[in-house]
Amino acid sequence: MTIMIIGLLIFLGSHSIRIFAENWRQQKVAQLGLPTWKLAYSAVSVVGLAIAIYGFGQMRLEPIYIWFPPMGLRHAVALLMLPAFILLVAAYIPRNAIKAKLGHPMLLAVxxxxxxxxxxxxxxxxIIFFAAFLVWGILAFKAAKKRDRANPPAVTxxxxxxxxxxxxxxxxxxxxxxxxxxxLLIGVSVFG
Incomplete structure (x- = not known):
């Protein structure tokens, strides 16, 4: 589990710079240039995500159970994931009304x-893995909305x-x- 936590710290830590250190980020972007910043940021993110996923797989080999969720909750997840996928796609398709209304659909999808x-x-x-992403998503959404209030995005x-x-x-x-x-990828059938 330690490997997973290290990966989460790297991945979510790099993704938290805009939450906790926006001024530092702006200084680095100005110093390095946006393309170099994006390249470094992406490299750190990919490494962190790869470590987190590897650690997640290793953690599953020796699980520690806290609770046993009722099987019926699987239906709730199947239902909730449909809007999550639509929100994810909304982050990338220009001029869609979902993104225009919600502002940050990727963070909502997470x-x-x-x-x-x-x-x-x-x-x-x-629990650690998904709670970390949930807490990050909440904080990142709050920070993004604060940035939007300070500098409203152009209305399209x-x-x-x-x-x-x-x-x-x-x-x-x-x-x-x-x-x-x-x-195929996770090893868990959604509907099986």
């Missing part, structure tokens, strides 16, 4: 994903086709992940 997975995972390591016109595409792609991505990729 919060829904983490909370829903806390419902069905009773192992100590799982929304597009009905972009919004429909966001929902359709989100539903398709959800179906692919729920019915195929989750069991």
């Amino acid at each position: 919060k829904v994903w983490a909370l829903s997975h806390l419902l069905v995972n009773g192992r100590f390591g799982d 016109a929304t597009s009905i086709p972009a919004t429909i595409a966001t929902v359709v792609i989100g539903v398709v991505a959800y179906a692919l992940f729920a019915f195929h990729l989750h069991s």
Whole structure:
């Protein structure tokens, strides 16, 4: 579990710079240039995520159970993950109404994903993993909204086709992940 925690500290720590050290970040961007900053930030993030995922897999080999969630909660997770995928897609499709209304759909997707997975995972390591992402998501969303209030983003016109595409792609991505990729990549069948 130590490896997972180290990975989480690296990954979520790098992603917390805008929460706790925005001025330092701005200084580094000015000093290094945005492309160099993004490259360094991405490298640290990828390394941290890889370590966290590896540690998560290792933690599952010797689980410590805190509680045993009722099987019925799996249905709640399956239901909650549908809007999480749509929110995730909304972060990337320009001019969709979901992003225009919510502002930071990626952070909302992380919060829904983490909370829903806390419902069905009773192992100590799982609780640490998903709770860390949930706490980070809450803090990052709060910080992003504070930045928006200080410097409001430009209002862009929304597009009905972009919004429909966001929902359709989100539903398709959800179906692919729920019915195929989750069991292949995570080793747990969503509906089995």
